[in-house]
Amino acid sequence: MELTRRNLGAMCAGVVAAAALAGKSGLAFAAEDNGTAAAIQAFTGGAAVAEGGVTIGAPEIAENGSTVPIEVNADGADAIMILASANPNAGVATFEFSTLSGSSSAATRIRLAKTQDVIAVARMADGSFSMAKRQIKVTIGGCGG
Amino acid sequence: MATVKPRVKVPKSAAVGEVITIKTLISHDMETGLIKDKKTGELIPRKIINKFVASFEGTPVFTANIEPAVSANPYFEFTMKVPGPGTMRFEWTDDDGTVYETEKNIAVA
Numbered sequence: 085m086e087l088t089r090r091n092l093g094a095m096c097a098g099v100v101a102a103a104a105l106a107g108k109s110g111l112a113f114a115a116e117d118n119g120t121a122a123a124i125q126a127f128t129g130g131a132a133v134a135e136g137g138v139t140i141g142a143p144e145i146a147e148n149g150s151t152v153p154i155e156v157n158a159d160g161a162d163a164i165m166i167l168a169s170a171n172p173n174a175g176v177a178t179f180e181f182s183t184l185s186g187s188s189s190a191a192t193r194i195r196l197a198k199t200q201d202v203i204a205v206a207r208m209a210d211g212s213f214s215m216a217k218r219q220i221k222v223t224i225g226g227c228g229g
Numbered sequence: 230m231a232t233v234k235p236r237v238k239v240p241k242s243a244a245v246g247e248v249i250t251i252k253t254l255i256s257h258d259m260e261t262g263l264i265k266d267k268k269t270g271e272l273i274p275r276k277i278i279n280k281f282v283a284s285f286e287g288t289p290v291f292t293a294n295i296e297p298a299v300s301a302n303p304y305f306e307f308t309m310k311v312p313g314p315g316t317m318r319f320e321w322t323d324d325d326g327t328v329y330e331t332e333k334n335i336a337v338a
């Protein structure tokens with residue numbers, strides 16, 4: 085079947101449906117290892133990571149994977165690392181806050197190659213770590229060529 | 230690549246202790262290194278803004294360590310609790326070592 089813009093949507097619908105089912109399986113990462121687990125390990129030094137205390141604001145469906153608006157917030161965090169579980173490479177950005185920050189929150193726009201979980205890991209001022217993940221459905225992938 | 234232009238939106242004045250929102254944008258292709266040139270078939274080399282630092286009177290407020298997964302024309306929005314009047318400085322570092330910068334003054338109302 086020739087890949088044209090007209091039938092891309094139909095092809096993606098099937099992928100999205102399958103990914104949505106997979107995404108409901110809890111804290112599982114993408115089957116292909118793009119460095120997500122290693123990135124979390126490096127950031128936390130292997131420390132335990134709690135769930136909660138971190139929020140990810142993002143659209144449920146991103147029409148254009150080249151520019152997906154993301155907002156992250158973690159009260160009391162020194163830093164927040166953002167990862168994309170199924171991009172060619174997991175790393176997206178790491179934000180560092182300071183005593184001059186009004187809140188431990190920031191927004192940006194990111195590239196997502198396909199439907200996947202975006203993960204935010206926060207390092208709190210007391211040295212503990214928390215994380216959250218959020219699935220974003222992507223209709224047109226953001227990796228271009 | 231077109232001229233790299235930074236744009237920032239910062240309130241001109243604020244009360245001491247007020248939390249303000251700062252929005253920053255810089256025009257930059259953010260070449261990921263994953264895409265092939267359609268004519269030559271060669272991979273276009275990676276060239277991105279890899280770091281952004283916003284500081285107030287020399288103290289860092291917000292830092293972003295950036296990977297190719299950040300979109301072209303990188304946008305960052307963050308907050309600052311205004312400690313007093315002063316100058317905010319914004320610096321973006323390109324893979325090639327170039328640092329783009331701009332400054333904005335904040336007065337206290």
